[in-house]
Amino acid sequence: MSTTTFAIRRQAPQGDPYWQTFALEIDPGQTVLDALNQIKWYHDGTLSFRKNCRNTICGSCAMTINGRSALACQQSVRAELANSLTPNQIAIAPLGNLPVLRDLVVDMTDFWQKLAAVDPYVSTAARQIPEREFLQSPQDRDKLNAAGNCILCGACYGACNAVEVNAAFVGPHALAKAARLVADTRDSATPERLSQYNNAESGVWGCTRCFNCNTVCPVGVAPLDRISEVKQGILATAPVASRNQDRPLRHRQVLVELVKEGGWVDERKFGLRVVGNRFRDVAGVTSIIPLGWRLVRRGKFPLRFEKSAGHAQIAAVITAVQRSSQLAR
Template structure:
């Protein structure tokens, strides 16, 4: 396996002693070239305090322009750069190189493995088809539902009522939780943790009147009862949402019809 080497270009007089050598082993897939995916190594010199996203940029811009991945804000808000890094779902823009590999004498002792998230069809390299994920999100009606005439003043809500669903408002739709779920891997029809989290956000909103509708949607055979409580989703969430807890609260609301 060829291992291209990149040396970060330093300006005259610039100290590069802080740079280390890291091998990034990336799972590549290009349907126009081959029906099979393969691993490719890239050895680069980089500051270990940089992020995996910075390393991917360096590889794409200076070594292989065909490397394909998604990213937008690069600050952990858009959620577009979710990928598997060393076997765990993470955001590339929030993962520091020094936190995922051991450095000894200026060289990483093991390669950093980067691949696309699981459970969704890989389109190219680290890019997956997000359509099924977003369809499940749309299916739970992630918007405020009210009845009657348009209000003449703001719909007020107490701090306590807002706190009830505060945790699930943090979702950035990165799909890290859903694509870490073994049930979703085996059956793409399952709504998945992210859709349930976003349903939770409105089911428990005191201003909303569509809770019963959402609960019936999640009471489907591919809904909330498919969860096996493995906690993978909670571990994978880059925003620290207690995903498994939210799923259990939706299950309880289905049984008691109290929310």
């Protein structure tokens, strides 16, 4: 046994947060949840936190450990000491992006409301015989495995940069569930879902692609990958007219086009094609003129564009991927 210090951010209802430390004699092989239990049972019975299964199944004990979202029942004391910036100390705080009710207990209302906003249930509204069994092939079922593993612990939501700056963004947990429904062959509302998720603020385009959700997910759902799958579905089904009107769709489309053309992005064309919609959007073109003028004045506007080395191979790879996606559909 060795002595380990646990610094816990505590907060009473309507009170200000403060840090309290506890020195424990604990086996490094035990979990952070074991340490919290020891504190509550033997040191301070007022410490509040959620727990249930103690086996990485329920997701109840999600919190911020050493600055990142994690499950207390999954993280060992030894591993967290190795990750700590302060020698022999583990810092524990409530999940981010959610109001604190008491100590490590957060109010999950927004989390659940945003999940409900994506309508996370298989729709059979178009089925003529509701009593019928709707079978799937093993291949179709395998497409649901990653998103289906989500235990709704809130770790990704607590670590999400987009949620932090944009209250309208539904969050990686909701969009991971949305991806499961888009991929589900039994669902009869895929076009409506893709239209709903195609939103610059609340939907998939609100994601900043920071990768935090993939990093902290305790069960390998990889929410960012699932969000990308929904984006691909939107791009594959959106008509050309919609792409011309929808800036998020144009952003993705133009990015691929320019990389295919030159190996990397020609920034002179990027703004005009995305914001200005190839001069179709007069207001968009006007909005980027001041930026262009400042770049010219400071000598930072690129007058020439050199294609990257190996751009022909890059174009060939993109073409092959596009053809493969078309065949898969």
